[in-house]
Amino acid sequence: MFDDISLRLDAGRLLLILGPNGSGKTTLLRCLAGVIRPIKGELTCAERRAFLGHRTGLKAALSCRENLGFIQSFHGRSRVRPDQALARVGLAGFGLRLASTLSAGQTRRLGLASLLVSERRIWLLDEPYASLDDEGGALVDALIVDHLEGGGTVALSTHQRMPDIGAEPIRLHLCANRPENH
Amino acid sequence: MSAFHTLKVGFHRLGSPPNFYRLCTRLAPWFWAGFVITAAIGLYQALYVVPPDYQQSDSYRILFIHVPSAWQALAGYAIMAVLAAIALIWRIRTTEILAMACAPVGAAFTLICLATGAIWGKPMWGTWWVWDARLTSMLVLLFIYLGIMGLYAAFEDRRKGARVACILVLVGVVNIPIIQFSVEWWTTLHQGSTINLFGESTMDPSMMPPLIWMTIAVKLMFTAVMIQRASLDLIDQDRRKRWVEDVIGEQNA
Amino acid sequence: MFGPLWALLSQDLRLAIRHGGESLMPLMFLFSVIILVPLGVGPGPNLLSAIAPGMIWVAALLSSLLALERLFRPDFEDGSLEQWWLGHLPVYGLVVVRLFSHWLITGLPIILFAPIAAEMLFLHPDALGTLMISLMLGTPILSLVGGLAAALTLSTNRGSVLLSILVFPLIVPVLVFATGAVSVAAEGISPQTHLGLLAAMLVLALTLVPLAVASALRLNIE
Numbered sequence: 155m156f157d158d159i160s161l162r163l164d165a166g167r168l169l170l171i172l173g174p175n176g177s178g179k180t181t182l183l184r185c186l187a188g189v190i191r192p193i194k195g196e197l198t199c200a201e202r203r204a205f206l207g208h209r210t211g212l213k214a215a216l217s218c219r220e221n222l223g224f225i226q227s228f229h230g231r232s233r234v235r236p237d238q239a240l241a242r243v244g245l246a247g248f249g250l251r252l253a254s255t256l257s258a259g260q261t262r263r264l265g266l267a268s269l270l271v272s273e274r275r276i277w278l279l280d281e282p283y284a285s286l287d288d289e290g291g292a293l294v295d296a297l298i299v300d301h302l303e304g305g306g307t308v309a310l311s312t313h314q315r316m317p318d319i320g321a322e323p324i325r326l327h328l329c330a331n332r333p334e335n336h
Numbered sequence: 337m338s339a340f341h342t343l344k345v346g347f348h349r350l351g352s353p354p355n356f357y358r359l360c361t362r363l364a365p366w367f368w369a370g371f372v373i374t375a376a377i378g379l380y381q382a383l384y385v386v387p388p389d390y391q392q393s394d395s396y397r398i399l400f401i402h403v404p405s406a407w408q409a410l411a412g413y414a415i416m417a418v419l420a421a422i423a424l425i426w427r428i429r430t431t432e433i434l435a436m437a438c439a440p441v442g443a444a445f446t447l448i449c450l451a452t453g454a455i456w457g458k459p460m461w462g463t464w465w466v467w468d469a470r471l472t473s474m475l476v477l478l479f480i481y482l483g484i485m486g487l488y489a490a491f492e493d494r495r496k497g498a499r500v501a502c503i504l505v506l507v508g509v510v511n512i513p514i515i516q517f518s519v520e521w522w523t524t525l526h527q528g529s530t531i532n533l534f535g536e537s538t539m540d541p542s543m544m545p546p547l548i549w550m551t552i553a554v555k556l557m558f559t560a561v562m563i564q565r566a567s568l569d570l571i572d573q574d575r576r577k578r579w580v581e582d583v584i585g586e587q588n589a
Numbered sequence: 590m591f592g593p594l595w596a597l598l599s600q601d602l603r604l605a606i607r608h609g610g611e612s613l614m615p616l617m618f619l620f621s622v623i624i625l626v627p628l629g630v631g632p633g634p635n636l637l638s639a640i641a642p643g644m645i646w647v648a649a650l651l652s653s654l655l656a657l658e659r660l661f662r663p664d665f666e667d668g669s670l671e672q673w674w675l676g677h678l679p680v681y682g683l684v685v686v687r688l689f690s691h692w693l694i695t696g697l698p699i700i701l702f703a704p705i706a707a708e709m710l711f712l713h714p715d716a717l718g719t720l721m722i723s724l725m726l727g728t729p730i731l732s733l734v735g736g737l738a739a740a741l742t743l744s745t746n747r748g749s750v751l752l753s754i755l756v757f758p759l760i761v762p763v764l765v766f767a768t769g770a771v772s773v774a775a776e777g778i779s780p781q782t783h784l785g786l787l788a789a790m791l792v793l794a795l796t797l798v799p800l801a802v803a804s805a806l807r808l809n810i811e
Contacts, residue, residue: 209668
């Protein structure tokens with residue numbers, strides 16, 4: 155899909171992946187996550203990664219709290235409890251609601267909550283602003299800032315809203331044919 | 337050292353689609369020619385030279401097609417398995433295509449074996465089908481082949497489909513001996529003595545030469561069809577690429 | 590260390606209970622076959638008792654095929670399957686857990702209800718114990734082999750038909766040895782060799798199949 159990408163991401167930095175639809179942003183993020191293996195070249199990453207894509211990986215038949223509990227058991231716990239995470243993303247009191255009853259924006263917020271409940275240094279976010287209003291977008295920015303300040307790393311793709319976080323991110327533009335690194 | 341180096345370079349060159357296609361189209365006619373010659377000799381001997389069987393008179397002669405087909409159905413699978421292993425370990429695209437090309441041909445030989453078995457069985461047993469160990473194993477093998485072909489065809493991304501099908505091929509390699517063993521066991525379990533399609537007569541030594549000729553003929557035909565299928569599959573997959581236009585241009589010139 | 594495995598197992602079981610009716614389908618199918626057989630071939634006890642081992646096993650095989658479509662596909666579609674490669678446990682272990690939960694949901698009920706099926710088809714009483722053992726050894730193999738077929742066909746559209754074609758040849762040895770064991774037990778002969786071979790196949794499948802499943806899943810996800 156694309157070739158000749160070489161980059162290095164240090165702790166506390168944000169990588170911004172930009173490009174039109176179909177340029178391979180999702181593929182790159184999945185590759186960074188370790189889901190897809192590169193045909194040539196290698197990926198060195200010592201840390202645990204969190205990947206939040208278009209599909210949230212949450213179960214519709216389970217409640218919000220059960221979903222977050224699973225994420226904690228599966229990926230490792232952080233100090234944040236499920237109810238605290240729900241409150242942080244604006245879903246306070248949604249603990250017992252089934253995930254199937256949530257709107258698109260609420261589902262996206264639940265996905266963000268899943269990032270908080272387990273201890274992973276690297277966040278890979280594919281179009282995190284999708285389905286969110288301005289308030290939701292600001293929430294994403296706030297979570298990213300907290301994570302970066304805590305020594306974490308974030309890579310995200312977007313083609314609408316840009317993150318508003320103060321520090322300057324590393325930008326990677328994917329074009330239809332080849333990528334250009336800034 | 338330099339011979340090994342030449343081998344390595346040759347191997348790598350084969351991985352490139354245009355070279356592979358050229359090699360296949362160049363080799364195929366030779367295999368066909370070889371098939372025609374060996375089949376002619378084998379069939380002549382089978383039909384005219386070898387004496388009639390004392391029990392089955394002339395109807396047993398179909399064994400000269402039935403047995404080589406059965407052997408080739410299994411040998412073809414072995415070749416496909418080796419190719420599948422190479423394709424999965426080294427991820428060589430032309431090997432994937434070659435492995436997938438084996439499946440329909442192997443399936444065809446399995447069908448020939450089953451059909452000739454039925455034709456043979458009718459005068460002997462009065463029915464078109466008999467549940468003897470070899471025929472039943474061949475029937476299961478046919479389904480294994482069909483499964484591989486179906487799996488390959490079910491994917492839009494042909495490379496991914498080939499690799500997934502190669503996993504199935506390797507699973508089958510472990511399974512086929514187990515299946516054959518279990519079917520043998522099953523036939524002894526359910527009838528007192530084994531039903532053998534060939535009956536009680538043993539093989540007369542004069543029957544060996546035509547059998548050997550036909551076995552070689554069948555191998556040559558298998559290879560011819562396999563490499564032709566592989567080259568066609570390759571052309572089909574790459575039909576929009578430059579090298580296909582160039583090579584077709586070469587052929588027309 | 591085993592946290593993720595327990596998490597997956599308990600989530601699978603919780604979801605199976607939530608989906609209630611769907612999880613009972615294989616069992617209902619088993620009994621449909623067991624009821625249809627006498628209706629089809631006549632209620633004579635001699636005939637039924639002769640075909641009982643084979644019929645019960647064929648019914649078990651067909652009903653375990655039913656639940657295979659849903660083994661990996663829901664996770665594939667909602668994105669939770671790719672998370673398996675982000676965890677810190679090898680996917681092999683997660684595959685074993687998933688196949689185990691499948692067996693708990695489909696295979697175990699079949700084993701528990703087998704005595705009823707045996708009674709309805711007049712299986713020789715001496716053979717019942719052997720039937721239970723053969724099911725205990727064989728249904729896990731069904732889950733393993735079925736899981737492999739489900740993993741191979743995960744990203745294709747033609748799921749169920751292709752799945753059945755893939756499973757059938759692989760399952761022939763299990764069928765032969767399992768029904769063979771029950772048949773000889775009904776005649777009073779010891780089924781040791783048959784059951785031993787079945788156990789050997791289970792061990793072989795347990796070690797090799799999850800590897801193949803993990804590779805197949807990865808290929809389909811990429």
